[in-house]
Amino acid sequence: MPPVPALSRATPPDTAPGPGAARVAGGNATPALDWLAAPPTHPEEMKAACDLRLGPLRLSAGARMTPAAVLASGVCTGLILLGVAVVVRAGRR
Numbered sequence: 724m725p726p727v728p729a730l731s732r733a734t735p736p737d738t739a740p741g742p743g744a745a746r747v748a749g750g751n752a753t754p755a756l757d758w759l760a761a762p763p764t765h766p767e768e769m770k771a772a773c774d775l776r777l778g779p780l781r782l783s784a785g786a787r788m789t790p791a792a793v794l795a796s797g798v799c800t801g802l803i804l805l806g807v808a809v810v811v812r813a814g815r816r
Contacts, residue, residue: 756785
């Protein structure tokens with residue numbers, strides 16, 4: 724049985740990288756949002772990242788979207804709100 728990829732890249736606990744870093748082979752720590760520096764996979768790709776620090780807690784988030792994904796999420800949101808409006812209106816009767 725081949726090794727599980729996620730576990731085979733992890734460093735041993737005694738050489739674990741610091742907080743906010745991914746574990747990779749050889750103990751080299753890399754930032755969690757390295758993919759933001761990668762070349763775009765779509766000519767009109769949009770990227771965003773946020774790093775929030777609250778005392779000892781550190782949260783990192785990132786997103787990638789194309790214009791088609793923005794339109795699709797808008798259509799889905801509109802359909803959900805339309806469905807909620809129908810249910811609320813039916814509940815008032």
